[in-house]
Amino acid sequence: MELALYCPKTGYYERFRESVGRRGDFVTSVSVGDLFGRFLAAQFASWCEEFSGPVRWVEAGAHDGQLACDLLGAVRDRHPGIFERISYILVEPSETRRAWQQSTLKAYGNPVRWVNSLADLQADGVTGVIFSNELIDAFPIHRLGWDSVRRRWFEWGVGLDGEQFVWQRMLDSAFRCEEALERAGFVLPSELCAVLPDGYILEVSPEAGDWWRDAAKMLRRGRLCTIDYGMLAEQFLTPERRDGTLRSYRRQSVGNDLLATPGEQDLTAHVNFTQLIREGENAGLKTEAFVSQPEFLSSIARRVWTDFNPPSGPEIRQFQALTHPEHLGRAFRVLVQSRLA
Ligand SMILES: C[S@@+](CC[C@H](N)C(=O)[O-])C[C@H]1O[C@@H](n2cnc3c(N)ncnc32)[C@H](O)[C@@H]1O
Incomplete structure (x- = not known):
């Protein structure tokens, strides 16, 4: 999965700038329009009003930089006091995507800069907000299957049959499946395993957990926030999820x-x-909110849209696309953790 998505020559995310958006392969909340970025800007600005001095807004998984562009435009126009205090940092390990982001953000100049990884922020840490939209779902996963005869988990690998890639059970894989599942918060008591169908699939991404822990540690003061589709560990264990979510x-x-x-x-x-x-709390963060995208955006809408500042027709249409269960409102969740002391 890592090679298929991130190989510098042939990886999906290295090749197609236009993959995100209506003309691409999938739509994100960012490609619906600039309302999403404007609402996030209002929320982040209000968080940053709680403290004084310079603040950092750190975005990871920025792809072509469109969300950064929407956020910076909104904060410059509507929260100029905060705009003065911001340095906007994109965490971008890929040279190719960094070039896309630089072309999208060239109008913003000074407050924008790039780092290769979170570790590059170590010296000063982050006071402000570290955030991402649809980053964590793009991390490589291990695909695990349940062997009901041997009563243990095994890892699925990818093999070659002639010219075809095929799924293969990796019975001698060094990956410690049970340990990884436990670390990811899956509770699998023996009564549950006794009735788990053979071949039941669960995915784990240790890389996602490591990334979140590193981000949590980097946060000196402020919020760590991600928006993505997903659920709590126990919700992966339902009959309709037996084939996993990949x-x-x-x-x-x-x-x-x-x-x-x-x-x-x-x-x-x-x-x-x-x-x-878990990873955030183990690193000392407090879980402030774990809510659906409609709940999160509605709470911002109640503050931004008033009798004196009602939404326009196009804004209402964007809001509906972001919150309606038939569009982006069903599976998306927002996690906000903080370190405020
Ligand atoms: C599904 S796209 C989301 C794009 C954008 N945030 C949006 O909402 O439209 C996921 C992006 O995360 C990037 N990505 C994956 N792993 C990353 C990492 N470790 N650091 C920064 N970006 C990463 C991918 O290359 C891809 O551009």
Whole structure:
């Protein structure tokens, strides 16, 4: 999955700037329009009003930089006092994507800068907000299967049969499945395992947990916030999820072959928010909110839209797309953790 998405030559996210958006393979809240960025700007600005001095807004997974552009535009126009205090930092390990972001953000100049990884922020840490939209679902996962005869988990690997990629059980994999599941917050008592169907699939992403822990440690004061589709660990254990949540996307539809055309389709799995909540709390953060995207955006709308500042028709249409269960309102969750003392 890592090679298919991030190989510098052939990886999906290295090749297609236009993958996100109506003309691409999938739509995100950012591609609906600038309302999402404007609402996040209002929320982040109000968080940053709680303290004085310079603040950092750190975004990871910025892709072509469109969310950064929407946020910076909104904060400059509507919260100039905060704009003066911001340095906007994009965490971007890829040279290619950094070039896309630089072209999108060239109008903003000084307050914007780039780092390769969170570790580059170590010296001063972050006072402000570290955030991402649809980053964690793009981290590589391990795909685990339940062997009901041996009563243990095994890892699925990818093998080659002639010219075809095929799924293969890796019975001698060094990956410690049970340990990884426990660390990710899956509780699998023997009574549950006794009735778990053979081949039941769960995905784990130790990389996601590590990333969140590193981000939590980097936060000196402020909020760590992510928006993504996913659920709590126990919600992965339901009959309709027996095949797991790993999916491929191409041209706005879910693909039926995860191993087809690597590098030409997106691969993504639901985020296990229990894992993130735990990692953040273990690093000393407090969980402030874990809510649906409609709840989160509605609470901002109640403050931004008033009798004196009612929404326009296009704004209402964007809001509906972001919150309606048939669009982006059903699966998306917002996790906010903080360190305020
Ligand atoms: C699904 S796209 C989301 C794009 C954008 N945030 C949006 O909402 O439209 C996920 C992005 O995360 C990037 N990404 C994956 N791992 C990353 C990492 N460790 N650091 C920064 N970006 C990463 C991918 O390359 C891709 O551009």
